[in-house]
Amino acid sequence: MTDTAEATATAPSSRRRASLGAGWVVASAVIAALVLAPVGALIWQAAQGSEGLWQHLAAYVLPHALGQTAMLMGGVGLLVVLIGTGTAWLVTAYDFPGRRVLEWALLLPLAVPTYIVAYAYLDLLHPLGPVQSLVRDLLGYDSPREFRLPDIRSMTGAILLLGLVLYPYVYLPTRAMFMTQAASLVEVSRTLGTSPRQIFWRVALPLARPAIAVGTSLALMETLNDIGASEFLGVRSLTISIYTTWVTRSDLPGAAQISLALILLVVALVSLERWARRRQQYTTGARRARRFRPQQLKGGRAAAALALGLMPVLLGFLVPALFLAVEAWKRFQFAGLSDRLLTEARNTFLLSAGATLAVLICGLVIAYAARVLPHRGMAVLGRIASLGYAMPGTVLGLGVLIVAANLDRLVDRTAQEWFGVSTGLILIGSGLALGYAYLARFLAISIGSIEAGFSRIPRSYDNAARTLGHGSGATLRRIHLPLSRTAIAAAGLLVFVDCMKELSATLMLRPLNFETLATHLYGEAARGTYEEAALAALAIVIVGVLPVILLARVRHDDPGA
Amino acid sequence: MQRMKAGKMSASQPIALQLDRVSRRFGRHEVLSDISLVVPHGGITCLLGESGCGKSTLLGLISGIDRPDGGSIAMAGQQVAGPQAFVAPEARNVGFMFQDYALFPHLSVADNLAFGLRGLPKAEQQARIAEMAQRIGIAHLLGRYPHALSGGEQQRVALARALAPEPGILLMDEPFSNLDQGLRERVRRETVEILKSLDATAIIVTHDPQEAMAVGDQVVLMRHGRVEQTGSPYDIYDRPVSSYAAEFMGPCNRLTGIWAKGHIETPIGNFAADLDLPDGALAVACIRPQTLAVMRDGDGIAARITGKFFLGESEQMDISVHPLAQPLRIHSHTRSPMAIGEQVKLNLNGAQVHVFAEADTPLPPKKLD
Numbered sequence: 001m002t003d004t005a006e007a008t009a010t011a012p013s014s015r016r017r018a019s020l021g022a023g024w025v026v027a028s029a030v031i032a033a034l035v036l037a038p039v040g041a042l043i044w045q046a047a048q049g050s051e052g053l054w055q056h057l058a059a060y061v062l063p064h065a066l067g068q069t070a071m072l073m074g075g076v077g078l079l080v081v082l083i084g085t086g087t088a089w090l091v092t093a094y095d096f097p098g099r100r101v102l103e104w105a106l107l108l109p110l111a112v113p114t115y116i117v118a119y120a121y122l123d124l125l126h127p128l129g130p131v132q133s134l135v136r137d138l139l140g141y142d143s144p145r146e147f148r149l150p151d152i153r154s155m156t157g158a159i160l161l162l163g164l165v166l167y168p169y170v171y172l173p174t175r176a177m178f179m180t181q182a183a184s185l186v187e188v189s190r191t192l193g194t195s196p197r198q199i200f201w202r203v204a205l206p207l208a209r210p211a212i213a214v215g216t217s218l219a220l221m222e223t224l225n226d227i228g229a230s231e232f233l234g235v236r237s238l239t240i241s242i243y244t245t246w247v248t249r250s251d252l253p254g255a256a257q258i259s260l261a262l263i264l265l266v267v268a269l270v271s272l273e274r275w276a277r278r279r280q281q282y283t284t285g286a287r288r289a290r291r292f293r294p295q296q297l298k299g300g301r302a303a304a305a306l307a308l309g310l311m312p313v314l315l316g317f318l319v320p321a322l323f324l325a326v327e328a329w330k331r332f333q334f335a336g337l338s339d340r341l342l343t344e345a346r347n348t349f350l351l352s353a354g355a356t357l358a359v360l361i362c363g364l365v366i367a368y369a370a371r372v373l374p375h376r377g378m379a380v381l382g383r384i385a386s387l388g389y390a391m392p393g394t395v396l397g398l399g400v401l402i403v404a405a406n407l408d409r410l411v412d413r414t415a416q417e418w419f420g421v422s423t424g425l426i427l428i429g430s431g432l433a434l435g436y437a438y439l440a441r442f443l444a445i446s447i448g449s450i451e452a453g454f455s456r457i458p459r460s461y462d463n464a465a466r467t468l469g470h471g472s473g474a475t476l477r478r479i480h481l482p483l484s485r486t487a488i489a490a491a492g493l494l495v496f497v498d499c500m501k502e503l504s505a506t507l508m509l510r511p512l513n514f515e516t517l518a519t520h521l522y523g524e525a526a527r528g529t530y531e532e533a534a535l536a537a538l539a540i541v542i543v544g545v546l547p548v549i550l551l552a553r554v555r556h557d558d559p560g561a
Numbered sequence: 562m563q564r565m566k567a568g569k570m571s572a573s574q575p576i577a578l579q580l581d582r583v584s585r586r587f588g589r590h591e592v593l594s595d596i597s598l599v600v601p602h603g604g605i606t607c608l609l610g611e612s613g614c615g616k617s618t619l620l621g622l623i624s625g626i627d628r629p630d631g632g633s634i635a636m637a638g639q640q641v642a643g644p645q646a647f648v649a650p651e652a653r654n655v656g657f658m659f660q661d662y663a664l665f666p667h668l669s670v671a672d673n674l675a676f677g678l679r680g681l682p683k684a685e686q687q688a689r690i691a692e693m694a695q696r697i698g699i700a701h702l703l704g705r706y707p708h709a710l711s712g713g714e715q716q717r718v719a720l721a722r723a724l725a726p727e728p729g730i731l732l733m734d735e736p737f738s739n740l741d742q743g744l745r746e747r748v749r750r751e752t753v754e755i756l757k758s759l760d761a762t763a764i765i766v767t768h769d770p771q772e773a774m775a776v777g778d779q780v781v782l783m784r785h786g787r788v789e790q791t792g793s794p795y796d797i798y799d800r801p802v803s804s805y806a807a808e809f810m811g812p813c814n815r816l817t818g819i820w821a822k823g824h825i826e827t828p829i830g831n832f833a834a835d836l837d838l839p840d841g842a843l844a845v846a847c848i849r850p851q852t853l854a855v856m857r858d859g860d861g862i863a864a865r866i867t868g869k870f871f872l873g874e875s876e877q878m879d880i881s882v883h884p885l886a887q888p889l890r891i892h893s894h895t896r897s898p899m900a901i902g903e904q905v906k907l908n909l910n911g912a913q914v915h916v917f918a919e920a921d922t923p924l925p926p927k928k929l930d
Contacts, residue, residue: 458663460660460661461663463663464663465676466624466625467650468677468722468726469651469652469680470651470679483666483667
């Protein structure tokens, strides 16, 4: 970019529209096109479907899957609103011993992916597992035939487990809303004669509605994304239908058609989220408002509050994590760490690290392009590039599969024609296709985080650097990178952990005989062989705790964020 | 590019910057329209106007941070923005001093100064930094970081950083507005001395007419994205082209009257002016308050003192004159013994009166369809 500028300086008439940084916009457009391509491919593929197949899907697969998905979303939505809003109010409005710990501990279930919580509870609550055996011992029964708890492998079980790990999506924004917005309003309401109990219903809840809606839509996007938990617990959701239609029936057009149905749901969720975020903006006027002054609880009431607040942490994080730790330890003592598991850990790390690097670079390009040329068209590009966050991994994976398979075929044919060699499935076989899916899915995280980092850099710094002889590239390197280091590192951590946990796209796109920790766990759970999966799950949960710590710290430093 | 040290001003005074019918739109709002301007080499030009008049936008266009929608900009005879070319800011050889100084917080003062010198060999960079720091009096600050500097120190570092690459033209956006009142005047004088000693060409944006007149060799008064008047400080103050210019440059008593036979008729008298107006048209007379005087007795128009305000170095009096609705304002550097309520005589002998057609006053912001 510097070069073009200098070229124009010496030869003014050679380029008519040399711009302040057109190269960044072109690069952004390419990235946005990359993200959009899988969706386009899905539509194209869906249009290829034979009529007979579609009728079969419409008659036998879709209605059931839609019903199950709707039930799942309804149940999970209700549960996350209840737990998320309830706990947010509990730690904001009341003070009791342990509240400070609870404030961040309530975020911990975020570290447990849905398929791991399902995996852990499936084992824990197995008729021959520790919980049911204990209950039988207490009640004096001898065999599972005489007494067993209701099976966790049910719609109810799936709703409960998903709700237990997804409620922090609601807890986080709702609590921030309570903290920054409610304080003065609540105090005013008290002086106007509203009782403390009424305040929740009449002031705090209406105020937090947009935050709750944002959190719920995010939690529901995760619900749609889930493949492991639904599979283990026997819920035939849309996501599962897509996966099985492709994997067991090899029916790509059929899978693409179901994907389109799922995308409609996603569009609805994104609209809900955007609507709610717009509503949220109205209330951010008093950003630096006073902190909420909580009501002091003592004795039994304090203990009850603590116990209530601990419940979701216990069920959503501590119980499954401890169970995994114990199982992992048992396995480790029995067999140590197998070479296979170590290879998978290395696979996971390298794949995630590579994808993270690509995601960060693309995020930087887009965030910086929006900075260099703050134009409406650029904003649209940024939004397109961020589309993937809402897309379920299975849908995105399928789209990438179609793109990559066609590219692979093209490359192979070209190579055969020109050089007489077959390249085979070069994109899918090398894992590049999988990296592409990660890029499309997680780019939004890095764009958002880096843009937030950039927004703290005054625009006059850019202008100062430019007038001091630095091109846009040099300005990025010497001003923006050093000054937004923390934001970029945070984005990297979030993306890395998300890549590591990713299951649905990984299942579809991984090269032959290539396993990550997540797919290993899925494989064992699907086969019903409980061997090294606990070790893999524990590793994922431990790494997953890192971004939670980061999140808790950010909240602590800046309650207004 | 013309370096500012290249030599003393030649007799014909070469042109450092020329703007030709420059315009800039944001959406449907035309922020700058039809700006034409010549900035001679050496000397200070002040862009003056109220906030939102487009003066900072204009500075952005000159620096290359922003692109004009129409017109052209040439520096040292070469077009840098226009239909044929656009030169990026990093290639324009302009220095820019920002209102917030924009010192890079992660770099020391020395590294901030070195930032604009990156084409030069290390040794030369060091020499240039040392020389500039010496000259501007910040040699003792070179090892510090911006957060450890006072406001005045930050201002000087920002000036040194902008001047270090020896720019062909230095642009300064409200460079003194972040300083306390007392400090501001001193820093302003020092800055002007430094610029003069370097024979630098500078454009200073300010909203303060006092500052513009104190600092500028040339003042460009802007209004709603257009140039209202260009000239020396004396030109603009003594020969304003509009009642807006007259009132912007300093307080004025504003009297509306009727134009007839080469003069304006107002309730307190007729004032002749060289205006091409039809008889019977509305016109406006602007009278500087320090050119009016009142006396206890003698010749003059009957008036009554309605207010008296002591301003330290001067005194202000408000007087009501029949049949004016608004009181007239008078500034005087001598203290008067007269009190509120006293009947006095208004003397118009020394009055400096500027007469304008009434029509030039209201001018709403221009919107494009």
